[in-house]
Structures are given as structure tokens and as C-alpha cells.
Amino acid sequence: MTSSDFRPPAEAAIRLQALEKVYAGGKRALDRVSLEIPRGSMFGLLGPNGAGKSTLINILAGLVTKTSGTAEVWGFDIDQHPRNAKASLGVVPQELLFDAFFTPFETLELQAGLYGVPQASRRTMELLKKVRLDDKAHVYSRTLSGGMKRRLLIAKALVHNPPVIILDEPTAGVDIELRQMLWAYVRELHAAGTTVVLTTHYLEEAEELCDRIAIVNHGRIVADTDKKSLLGQAREKRVVVTLESDIVAIPAIEGVTRVEKLDERRLDILYDKGSTQAGAVLARLQAAGLSVVDVSTREADLEDVFLELTGAPIGAAAGAVV
């Protein structure tokens, strides 16, 4: 339990309690997930394929029925206040699905109609301008490039001016230039006060954009922490040394996190790269009378942290981790 468990629900943008989804056929996609996404945050939801991210998003979006547990958006329970919960959320899906014969202008107007946004408060052109599609307002959507379609999807999720927006893999398969542009736009949205939740396979993206990151694996939250702490876990560096003679006893080395014997002559040493350097570790070994004949080092990064927590490489092929 953390102190966040005691906050009143109204303070969370999204609050899940023991959320469970078992699909027909028995697949448990979400296993009693409890999670609180603070208002105003830029929250990253990371997880390998099959972890349960889409199921979670689809439950919030009202597209998948949960098996048990509760979910709230902006303080509105999705069962008790489905309309308010829906009005509080904008979801940018992963797939670029459009009616090809609608123009971006019509697409947004239709969406505004679906959400009951009155004519007077519609911001269709303003939104198109924001995602830099105003010059494409009246062309068929099928003629738009992939990047333009993605921007249109963002605008579509914003027509009802929700306080929370979820972007599902917003930059999957987009080139670097467009990724930078999307990042800039997401930052703008966040700066203007929108709570942003994004799922991503790119650790770099979560690292760049998010202030808080949760990692999902096999339908469970395996980490939920601020980015700095998560990065802190990636500060460990490893050096494997081969000694000239057999190891009799594991030496005590000052300033390292852990020393393990791998075999007769090799030691696996973990240290914090913020406070120690490989050279210093080696010097301490020499000073202890141990002669080093070979050294290899490896730096842990977020990828390692992810691997450690989930046991799966990020971006694992669909179906590889179920």
C-alpha cells in the first residue's frame, strides 16, 4: 500500500481497483489490476505484447466489458456514470481506421455529434489547425498520409475536450520526423492541462515524455513509479572479471552493490555507476591481491530494467509472450 491508496478518488484522472478481465475461452488478460493515474500527469503504460494494455484501454473506452473490479475516469465510475466517464476520456487508437470517404472536417463533425457537442461549442477548424491539417480539411481522408491520419485520430479524440487522453502506441511505425512532431504536440496538450496516458513499446519514448511509468506484464502491474526511480534502477553497471587463479573466497570490495562467483575464476560485480567506476573496482581487486586477466562490462539501461521486471524483451513479437 502506498499513500496514494488513501487519496480521494476525485484526485485521480484514472483509478482502477482490482480490475479483472477474463475473456470467453478463459484467457485472464487483466489480473486484479489496481492503478492510479494522477491528474495532470504524463503517464506511460509499458508492457510487452499480450500484457493486457489494450484490454485495459478498451475497458475504459467502453469497448470491452470487465469481469470484475472497478474503473473510474475523472472520478466517474464507468458502471455508475458511464456517460460522464466517457465524456472525460479521449482515446487515440492504434489502428488507422477511418471512413475513407469522409473528409477530416466531416470526421470531426461526426465525432462531435456522437459526443453531443453542441454546434456552438465545436472547434473543428481550430482542432484541425492544431494538428496542422487545416489545409486538408476538405479532402477525402483516404488521400491522407499515415502521419496525417494519425494526427486526425488525435484531433478526433479531442473533439469533446476531455480532460484525459489515452494514446495507444502513438508513434508505432512512424518515421523519426513525425515522431518528433507528435511528441511536440503531446507535450503541448499536456502543458495545456490535459492528463496524457500513452502506451508505447519505445522505452525511449516513455523516458522522453512521461513523468510516471507503469509496467504491465501478464495482466499485472509489475512496476508503477516515477520515471526517475525507474531510471535509478538502470544506474547499475556490471563488470565480470576473470582472475588469474581460482577464487578461494568471495572478496569484500568496497563501494560495490553485489559480488557473485560465476565459476572458479570469474566474479560478477554490480556497482552503481553514479558513485563508482570500473577502474576503481579493478584497482580494489588488485589491492586485495587478486590478479585480473580479463574484464567485460555492461551497462544496464531501461531495457534491462524492463527485462528484469517482465522477463520479456520489450517489443516482443505478438503472441510470443502470453
Ligand code: ADP
Ligand atoms: P496488449 O495490448 O498489451 O498487447 P491485450 O490486451 O491485447 O495486450 O491482450 C492481453 C491478452 O488477452 C493476450 O493474451 C491476448 O491474446 C488476450 N486477448 C485479447 N483480446 C482477446 C479476445 N477478444 N478474446 C480472447 N483473448 C483476448
